[in-house]
Amino acid sequence: MRKPYVAGNWKMNLNRAEATALASAIVKAADHKDIDVGMAPPFVYLDAVAAAAKGSGVHVAAQNCYFEAKGAFTGEVSPQMVLDVGCDTVILGHSERRHVLGETDQMINQKVKASLAAGLKVILCLGETLDEREGGRTNAVCERHVREGLKGVTAAQMASVVLAYEPVWAIGTGKTASPEQAQEVHAFVRPLVSALLGKPVADAVRIQYGGSVKADNTFELMSQPDIDGALVGGAALKADSFLTIVQETRKAKGLA
Ligand code: PGA
Numbered sequence: 001m002r003k004p005y006v007a008g009n010w011k012m013n014l015n016r017a018e019a020t021a022l023a024s025a026i027v028k029a030a031d032h033k034d035i036d037v038g039m040a041p042p043f044v045y046l047d048a049v050a051a052a053a054k055g056s057g058v059h060v061a062a063q064n065c066y067f068e069a070k071g072a073f074t075g076e077v078s079p080q081m082v083l084d085v086g087c088d089t090v091i092l093g094h095s096e097r098r099h100v101l102g103e104t105d106q107m108i109n110q111k112v113k114a115s116l117a118a119g120l121k122v123i124l125c126l127g128e129t130l131d132e133r134e135g136g137r138t139n140a141v142c143e144r145h146v147r148e149g150l151k152g153v154t155a156a157q158m159a160s161v162v163l164a165y166e167p168v169w170a171i172g173t174g175k176t177a178s179p180e181q182a183q184e185v186h187a188f189v190r191p192l193v194s195a196l197l198g199k200p201v202a203d204a205v206r207i208q209y210g211g212s213v214k215a216d217n218t219f220e221l222m223s224q225p226d227i228d229g230a231l232v233g234g235a236a237l238k239a240d241s242f243l244t245i246v247q248e249t250r251k252a253k254g255l256a
Helices: 016-029 043-053 079-084 095-099 105-118 130-134 138-149 179-197 199-204 215-222 239-252
Strands: 005-009 036-040 059-062 089-092 121-126 161-165 207-210 229-232
Touching: 005 089, 005 207, 005 239, 016 036, 016 043, 016 239, 036 089, 043 059, 079 105, 089 105, 105 121, 105 138, 121 138, 130 138, 138 179, 161 179, 179 199, 179 207, 179 215, 215 229, 215 239, 229 239
Parallel strands: 005 036, 005 229, 036 059, 059 089, 089 121, 121 161, 161 207, 207 229
Antiparallel strands: none
8 A cells, every 4th residue: 555645835834933833743743653744844944844853754845946956046945955954855846836936847857857866755746727627638737747747757766756636726725626536637647657657656656635635625535546645735734734634644544
């Protein structure tokens, strides 16, 4: 069985004291023996959150990074810096990076390759907008995100990659994809990974669902066979709701 993975994407929220308190509460209470748990604070709080998580096994992720190791790239942060500050993971290709900040598939692919080469684990996000879904282009868009995002990534490197299906219309909107809608896309992505990188890789890769995941819809979503965890935004900002999502995931996967 694939080990489920629940990660909190804190986006551009919280201050230093709040981030540290949330991290400490999660590290203290999260039952992560049989499940991966991660938290992705803003860059400026990575240091504090990594210190709170040190030695706990809870993953700390950056929400983005650049693809160069160093140099004249004002405002950017390299994969090496992310590692140096105590993180083991980076989220790449989030829809807010794609649609608000204008990141292209090609840039995201460069970031994926640079991050893996530096020794980071990657959570690669994919997902269609409402227009794309209504225009019948969901599979084509998800296929492009996976194909382009993973270009040049080896089967061996895939052990450090988690995919996150996040339909853009479900992010921060309170509109969750139904478990069936999410499962349908996950069940489309897995054979695609198989075609690109082989069946063992496809069978092993975790595919998280993200988009208005909350304590009360987690069980149903996580009960789907190809949904291996969650990437949680709003509901990850409070320890109670995030910890409940972790527990509900464990229950749905028969671990509790
Ligand atoms: P949401 O965000 O849970 O607030 O919808 C999910 C995400 O963007 O990762």
